[in-house]
Amino acid sequence: MRDTLDSLTQQLLDAAQKAGADQADALAVDGTSVSIDVLNGQLEHAERSEGVDIGLRVLVGQRQACVSASDVSADTIASMAERAVAMAKEAPKDPHVMLAQPGALAQNWDLSALELADPTAEPDPAALERDALEAEAAALGVKGISQVASSSAGYGRHQFHLATSNGFSGGYGRTNRAITTVAITGEDATMERDYAGEMRIFQSDLPSAAEIGVKAGTRTVERAGSRKPPTGAYPVLYDERISSSLISHLLAAANGAMIARGSSWAMDLLGEQILPETLDLVEDPHRKRISGSRPFDGEGLATTTRKIIEKGVLTGWTLDLATAHKLGMESTASASRGTSSPPSPSVSNVALTQGNVTRDELISQMGTGLLVTGLIGSTINPNTGDYSRGASGFWVENGQIAYPVNECTIAGNLRDMLKRIIPANDAETHLSRMVPSLLVEGMTLAGD
Template sequence: MSTSDPITADALTPTLKALLKAAKDAGAESADAVATHGRSVGISVRDNALEDIDSSEGRDIGLRVMIGKRQACVSSSDLSNDSIRALAERAVAMAKLAPEDPYCGLADADLMSEPGGAAALDVWDDSVIDPATLKTRAHELEAAALSIKGVAQAEGANASWTTSAFAFATSHGFIDGWRASRHGLSVSAIASQDGAMERDYDYDSARFLDSLPNPATIGQKAGQRAVARLGSRQIPSASLPIIFDERVSGSLIAGLLGAISGPSITRGVSFLKDQLNEAVFAPHIQIIDDPFLVRGDGSRPWDGEGLRVRKQHIVENGVLKTWLLNMSSARQLGVAPTGHATRGIGSPPGVSATNTWLVAGEKTPEQLMAEIGEGFLISEMFGPSLNSNTGDYSVGVSGYKIENGQRGFPVSEVTIAGNLRDMFKSMIPANDLKMDGSTNAPSILCEGLTLAGS
């Protein structure tokens, strides 16, 4: 293969077949294999000059072999026949020495998906973006940020384009793959006033180029956000209603997903380990996971073990309806898998959600502010800490004091703390949901949190 080869899943299937044959020849009783091919270009500018070009292309393969209840995983970026044969021999030798895992093994054949289905997801854009165009877009980002009065500097003005293919095969007959694309824009702005400096950012990414906002829109928003933080100060410690801006609110949903993942449940290290089919949230809360979302960040036609997937409620009317399980954790729990396996190149199947979102509420963030009167709006978070056993949660934040029902002065260097059990029960979602990632939420109001300030 050359660097000009088209990126397709079909081009990877001969390599998968060679991997599985080599595994069988080396003595594996069963095996699965993954292969990826990706190409990306990113251009960054600074001070109206080119700062960095990041251009890369790579192919990687991974092989998992099973002998009885022992397994081993290996990976390589060398796709030659000699390398594939040596890789399989090494994997089998490792498996023979591995400790037994009673839950390892391929997914049951009757649970496997039918191949195909990727085209309906519409996650691949055939647009080809040359470096000159990316550079122009990066310059537009920087110029737009600098056009905002008070912005002294723009950093990390970057435009990028990525295209990739993924293919997966098992020794009991499954083989399929798909390709995907990603276009991105990002910039940070630094505002200055009376010797004080504040930084903020904006970014966006999308499967399709025509879904991205204009670079000028992103640049201006980054500049406006940085200027709005000028004059930042601290506030006294207090117990206040907290609103998580939609830029950061998805982290709360991510906390839920980690707590209900199969490995967390099987190890008994989740604060929700006994809460399946229990009311974890208030009755108005709905959280959905949909692998078939058109152009979705986490869309996939089948999971990382080739199992069938489906749209489902993770939380329905406040009740936790499912764990996130791969085949191994499902076997350990004695239940059916949920189609949430994910597969990397050099490791056994893990667990992840697909496209997950908290369904939006009816009120705007401004209406929620007006109702609470006094509180705090979080616009940025730093180093969240979560005790997985208890749900205790704390995070450094910056944002804005809410006074008289409106966003007030900017605040920096404060910490909020609470417990996710209590936060989940008090959540009120706003109506500003944006589907701009794999885990999404609108702005969220949470009561009963402690803010540690000056």
């Protein structure tokens, strides 16, 4: 019988202590994933993977090392610990590596309130195949669709357990259920594609396969006849589908690891206006049935709600223990980690203040400009914030969508762009990054 995850982490800690580690933490992950792909009404690919991965981090003085394995035998655990301790003794000193103080460790969290795992049974492969086929058929049923490039359905269930040598032990599970369809319109040089995809923690929350297929087909047909927009300075409206990318660039710049390395365009903006003063950016790791939620971070600290941006002002960095120590600050309980790497800071769920107008009202307000629904590639200078991305979407004239566009580039500087964003009210509440459509005035477009 396979050992439980908490038993495996304790075995790792015991082996580390026996091998000579001063401190240690251990992570065990039990994962199952199933994916089904169909094409032209037939099963194209089916895949299932499952297994347990374990990871061990040891601290010897001010040195650390990480090792991982997918074999959970006693011999492997013992050799992992010996190897990790030997590696740590050869590693460079780092005065910032540490475990959390015992009094700061999370206690008495309520997993049931977060609803991170669907208790219903795993769907059988035939049910996933039916979903993929139904989504494909629905997309093909949209007038103007010439073919479906792919249609897939998947399911995943993962269980995590973290334990530390100073007394923390805790774990939780996650599930996900997803359907994705990619449709094509036109042929050869006139070919255009788009997609629709949905994922939920609870299977009962997932939209129907037919609805997802129709959305993929409709989005694709709308792109027929795409051409380049004019070159110049125009307002750009980031559709809700991709608007979170702007906030992701901000979150990356406010990451403590970037700040500690001195490689962030936001280094001098702590306590400064970075968004319009009407906007907050809130991290809430306790939202129910949301993929980014978690009761504790990768170092065992209790997660809490915090305002990263308050009334437009940047209030602090995203920090784990090591980066916080480097910067002379306190951890924001933002550590994330895998089995083969030490903790690093990352955010969980974030939500940007929504506006009081619809996306269509913003389109009318922008007059002439670009509605972006897809982004291609990325050139972001982390030190200066200079921004350039390939884009596709729709050209807007006199407040109305005129025609679809592709093969254009939008450019600006993030410091300037973020200060003048105007949000719509269309953020999707089931997403971990809840960001509405965002209008940015005065960007540079390179098209015809």
